[in-house]
Amino acid sequence: MKNIVKYLLIIAFTAATVPAAAQDTTDYGRKVDIIVDFDFENVDYSNEEEGRIAGQYSSLLEMSKYWPDWSPDGKWIAFTLRWPATSNWIVSPEGGEPVLINDIYGNLVRFSYDSKEVIYNSGDILEENNIEYPVTFIESYNLETGERRIIIDEGLNFCISRDGRYICYINFDYRIYTDESQVERYGVPTVYDTETEETWYLTSEEKTTWYETDDGTTLGRWYQNMTFSPDNSHIVISIYDYEQESTQLYKIPFESGEPEQLTFYDENDPYTKSRNNPEYSPDGIWILYNEYSYTDNEEWPYFTVNRMCVFNTVTGNIYKVFENATRSNGYGSWSPDGTQICYCLVNEERLFDIYICDFNPDNLQKPLSVEAEKPSSFAILGNYPNPFNPNTTIEFSLPKAGFVSLVVYDITGQKIRELVSGDMIHGIHSVVWNGRDENGIAVSSGVYISRLRMGDKIESHGMMLVK
Incomplete structure (x- = not known):
């Protein structure tokens, strides 16, 4: 006491x-x-x-x-x-x-x-x-x-x-x-x-x-x-x-x-x-x-x-x-x-x-x-701002070094843009998406999915683009 x-x-x-x-x-x-x-x-x-x-x-x-x-x-x-x-x-x-x-x-x-x-x-x-x-x-x-x-x-x-x-x-x-x-x-x-x-x-x-x-x-x-x-x-x-x-x-x-x-x-x-x-x-x-x-x-x-x-x-x-x-x-x-x-x-x-x-x-x-x-885990920590127009920063963490991909999809599952594809060290990382597809064309307003993959692990996160 x-x-x-x-x-x-x-x-x-x-x-x-x-x-x-x-x-x-x-x-x-x-x-x-x-x-x-x-x-x-x-x-x-x-x-x-x-x-x-x-x-x-x-x-x-x-x-x-x-x-x-x-x-x-x-x-x-x-x-x-x-x-x-x-x-x-x-x-x-x-x-x-x-x-x-x-x-x-x-x-x-x-x-x-x-x-x-x-x-x-x-x-x-x-x-x-x-x-x-x-x-x-x-x-x-x-x-x-x-x-x-x-x-x-x-x-x-x-x-x-x-x-x-x-x-x-x-x-x-x-x-x-x-x-x-x-x-x-x-x-x-x-x-x-x-x-x-x-x-x-x-x-x-x-x-x-x-x-x-x-x-x-x-x-x-x-x-x-x-x-x-x-x-x-x-x-x-x-x-x-x-x-x-x-x-x-x-x-x-x-x-x-x-x-x-x-x-x-x-x-x-x-x-x-x-x-x-x-x-x-x-x-x-x-x-x-x-x-x-x-x-x-x-x-x-x-x-x-x-x-x-x-x-x-x-x-x-x-x-x-x-x-x-x-x-x-x-x-x-x-x-x-x-x-x-x-x-x-x-x-x-x-x-x-x-x-x-x-x-x-x-x-x-x-x-x-x-x-x-803070122990790192395999996760998408979020994006900010959210909703956004036109840029947003996507944060994610990796528990170990390895090959990583981060891809943006629309809600129908169509691939919009690959943001990351390569080896990365463990820890917290960030990448900016400018609201454009692989051809540099601005996408329309709506919900988009960022998908993080490392080996057999996959994490997804919803983002909203509002123009």
């Missing part, structure tokens, strides 16, 4: 331990200035609710702002105020006076697909069999009517599909801790269909356990934050594996299945040990996340510095958003068009403020040396 408490503290108190900012030339973007215009002098502090709300507004000047989320209509940024105050707020991307949404056990916050509701983790202390225990639930606040409703009775962390139909969350029942005879367990990612009200687990386990062996070794998994792919085909989730002793990004099919590891720990780079808070870009090409290193100290502080990174889902390459940053940065969210990121940046008081920076893939520097650790 000691290790779990340590890890929870790492997540909850990130800003308290980041080092003071040093002078650097990094362009961190623009700060979202939060203005506090609250009449503290006329607060009746004998009234519990008035005093609590006044305390939340006062804390805006003294506490870190976490987990910013950009509304789909671009008008608001939601954030969580922590610690010890825990509350949820929204503010204009241009800054100004924020609006208090929830002031009781506020945690992770998201917008609904239509920007009309703010959805967040909240909680309460309940009693059962003379034992008090905390319960975390998922609640929404309607910005138009002020109505609150509980969506999921017991759930920790969550993400929402872009069409608003599905919510993926951690099915987490705190009451398992009240019986010492039970193995301590953490929940697994669970999908809730808001239309049918059905739920299902995304893994084969209904609960994931962690436990200590006779020699004191801790084993098991801890599922954490997640994000839906734009096409709802899968989620990407951060999982702490006790055997690996690291948190990495994994991909789980939407219809359930075993997690596929996307990132790997590099012993030469301590930051790669902990990767968390993934967030898909609107076009599905990038996954924004933060990574950090932490020490082996038995006492606080355990934590060092955040850095914000992006994972390219096509190539598997990883890039730092700020190449030479010395200030801790992370916990990001995309603008609706994917051209900007709102994120947390440490200030001189070692607290997080909300900033907005531009995101231009052409400005990314050399990728981190993580790609080589």
Whole structure:
């Protein structure tokens, strides 16, 4: 249990331990200035609710702002105020006076697909069999009517599909801790269909356990934050594996299945040990996340510095958003068009403020040396852009060297263009198709199939040309 408490503290108190900012030339973007215009002098502090709300507004000047989320209509940024105050707020991307949404056990916050509701983790202390225990639930606040409703009775962390139909969350029942005879367990990612009200687990386990062996070794998994792919085909989730002793990004099919590891720990780079808070870009090409290193100290502080990174889902390459940053940065969210990121940046008081920076893939520097650790498989990784006009880049991976062919066909099976025919080394490769056939004639709009062949192995992938 000691290790779990340590890890929870790492997540909850990130800003308290980041080092003071040093002078650097990094362009961190623009700060979202939060203005506090609250009449503290006329607060009746004998009234519990008035005093609590006044305390939340006062804390805006003294506490870190976490987990910013950009509304789909671009008008608001939601954030969580922590610690010890825990509350949820929204503010204009241009800054100004924020609006208090929830002031009781506020945690992770998201917008609904239509920007009309703010959805967040909240909680309460309940009693059962003379034992008090905390319960975390998922609640929404309607910005138009002020109505609150509980969506999921017991759930920790969550993400929402872009069409608003599905919510993926951690099915987490705190009451398992009240019986010492039970193995301590953490929940697994669970999908809730808001239309049918059905739920299902995304893994084969209904609960994931962690436990200590006779020699004191801790084993098991801890599922954490997640994000839906734009096409709802899968989620990407951060999982702490006790055997690996690291948190990495994994991909789980939407219809359930075993997690596929996307990132790997590099012993030469301590930051790669902990990767968390993934967030898909609107076009599905990038996954924004933060990574950090932490020490082996038995006492606080355990934590060092955040850095914000992006994972390219096509190539598997990883890039730092700020190449030479010395200030801790992370916990990001995309603008609706994917051209900007709102994120947390440490200030001189070692607290997080909300900033907005531009995101231009052409400005990314050399990728981190993580790609080589990812085992290559025989696969077409995809093409981008897709749909396309007229050019698209097809990415594929080879587990070994050998003779390879890559051919484009139309949906009737007619050969259109041979793009690759020859020996290639193992690893990840890319080739550009310009939308023309073997004679150099531009083909018409429609669906085309890229087919990769190596020996007796064949992989196919659909592409759409739209003119």
